[in-house]
Amino acid sequence: MAVFFVLLSFCAKALIILLVAAFLCYCLYVKYIHMKYDHIPGPPRDSFLLGHAATFLSAMKTDEVIHxxxxxxxxxxxxxxxxxxxxxVSVCVSCPEATKEILMSPKYPKDKLVYKKLxxxxxxxxxGNGLVTAQDHELWYKQRRIMDPAFSSLYLRGLMGTFNERADKLMDKLGxxxxxxxxxxxxxxxxxxxMDVIAKxxxxxxxxxxxxxxxxxxxIEMCLKGMVYYIRDILFEFKPKNRPFINEVKEACTLLRTTGAQWIQKRKMAIQNGExxxxxxxxMIIKTAAAEENMTEEDEEFMLDNFVTFFIAGQETTANQLAFCVMEFGRHPEILEKAKKEVDDVIGMKQDISYDDLGKLIYLSQVLKETLRIYPTAPGTSRDIMEDIVIxxxxxxxxxxxxFSSYVSGRMEKFFKDPLTFDPDRFHPDAPKPYYCYYPFALGxxxxxxxxxxxxxxxxxxxxxxxxxxxxxxxGETFDILDTGTLRPKSGVICTVKHRNYKN
Incomplete structure (x- = not known):
C-alpha cells in the first residue's frame, strides 16, 4: 500500500511537471506569435495570454457595439x-485596395475560427456547411449553383405579389x-x-x-444571442452558470432544424407524387439539387443548413434595416417628406406596387442605402490570409x-464627409460611387x-x-444600437401611428 501511494504521489508530481512544462511551452509559442506580428500597429493587449479578450467581454457586458x-x-x-x-492574431482592415483584393478573390477563404463556430x-x-459558412470553395460553389436560379431577377419579379400581400397585412395591423x-x-x-415573407x-x-x-x-433571437457569446467569449460554455442559457440555445437550434427537415421532406414527397x-x-432548390450529379446524404444536410441560413438571414437583417430607416425618418422630417413625395408621385393611391415602380423609387433607394451605411445590419465579415501580404x-x-467592418469604413471621415450625418444624397445616381468602403452585403x-x-x-x-x-x-425615444452579431435598434423604435390625411 505504501508503494502504491508513493507511485501515486510520483505520478501526480510528474503530471504537474508535464502540465507546467506544457503551459510554459504554450507561453513561449504565444511569445513567438507576438514577436512575429508585433511590427503591425495595434492597441496594447489587456493581458499576455488573453490579449484583447477582456475588451470584448467588457463591451458585451455593457451592451456596447464592438465595431x-x-x-x-x-x-x-x-x-x-x-x-x-x-x-x-487578426488584422482589422479598412484599406479599400486591400478590401478589394481580399474580398473579391476566392483564394482567401472564410475565417475558419469564426465560421467553424457557426x-x-x-x-x-x-x-452547418451552408452558403454562409462553407469554407471549401468547391463545396460553396456547388451550393451557390443550386441556389442561384431561386434568386434570378426573373424569379424575383414573380415575388411582387407576395411582397405586396404580406406588406398589406402589416398595413392592416398599423391601421x-x-x-x-x-x-x-x-x-x-x-x-x-x-419572417412572414421568407416563410411564404x-x-x-x-x-x-x-x-x-x-x-x-x-x-431566432436565442440563436443569435448564443452565436455572439459562442464566438466572442472563449470561456462562456465552460461556466456552469451559463448552462441553462446554453440549453435554451441548443433547443432553439433543434426547433429550427427539425421544422426545416419536416418542411423539406413534405415538399419533396409532394414533388415525387406529382402534386x-x-x-x-x-x-426550385429541391428540383435544381435533384438535377445535380452525385447528390449525397451530406448534400441533403446542406439543404437543411441553408434552410436555417435563409430563415434567419432572410428576415432579421431586413427587419433591422427597416426599423433603423424609420428611426432616421423620425429624426429628419425633411428627408421623410421628400421620400413621401416621391412615393406619392410614383405610387399614388395604387394598392399594389409593381416591379417597375421599384425602379422609379430612386430617392427611397438612396435612403435605404444610407441606412445601411450608418447601420449595416450585418456589419462585418472575415477571411483567412494564408500567405504573406502587404497592406x-x-x-x-x-x-x-x-x-472587414462595413460599420467602421462607413463611419470614417476619410471615406464619407460628416459620416454620422444621415444624408441620402451620398447615393444620388450622379454622386461618385464609394470605392470599396461600403459593403453591407459583403463583396465578391x-x-x-x-x-x-x-x-x-x-x-x-x-x-x-x-x-x-x-x-x-x-x-424620449433612444437611438442606441444593440449588437447581437447583427445590429438592431436597442429600443425597438417605438412610434405613434396616424393615417395620412390626403385632404390637406
Missing part, C-alpha cells in the same frame, strides 16, 4: 491594425394601431412581416405572425485572419445571395408605409 471599438482603433492606429486573443452552437448543428391610438414597436412589426416566399408556409403566435421569433407545389425557393505598406505574415463571390430580394422587400414595405401612414417617434 465602435474597432472604429476607435482604426482612427488611432490606421487602416490595418492587429488584435490578439490567445495565440490567434457550424454548430455549443455542439448543436446550426448553420388597427392607429385607430386604437396605441404605440407601435416598429422593430417587432417589421420582424413579423419579414421561400418555403410556402403561412405563419401570419401579425395575428398568430409562433416559437420561431424567439428561437401541384408552389414555385417558391424551396421547390498599406505593412508586411502581414501569412496565418492571420483579416476582419461570397457576397450575399439574397441582397436583391432583401432590398425589393424593404422597398415595398417602406413605400406602402409612407403611402398610408404618418409614423412619429415617441418622446
Amino acid at each position: 465602435d471599438k474597432f472604429l476607435e482603433w482604426a482612427e488611432t492606429y490606421g487602416p490595418v491594425f492587429k488584435i490578439n486573443v490567445l495565440h490567434y 457550424f454548430n452552437l455549443f455542439g448543436q448543428r446550426f448553420l 388597427d394601431i392607429a385607430d386604437n391610438n396605441v404605440e407601435a414597436n416598429m422593430l417587432h412589426l417589421f420582424n413579423c412581416v419579414t 416566399v421561400a418555403f410556402g408556409v403561412d405563419l401570419d405572425l401579425l395575428t398568430n403566435s409562433s416559437p420561431f421569433p424567439k428561437a 401541384d407545389v408552389p414555385k417558391d425557393i424551396l421547390t 498599406d505598406g505593412i508586411r502581414i505574415p501569412g496565418g492571420v485572419t483579416s476582419i 463571390p461570397r457576397s450575399c445571395l439574397g441582397q436583391n430580394f432583401a432590398q425589393m422587400e424593404a422597398k415595398v414595405v417602406m413605400a406602402k408605409l409612407l403611402q398610408r401612414f404618418n409614423v412619429t417617434l415617441v418622446p
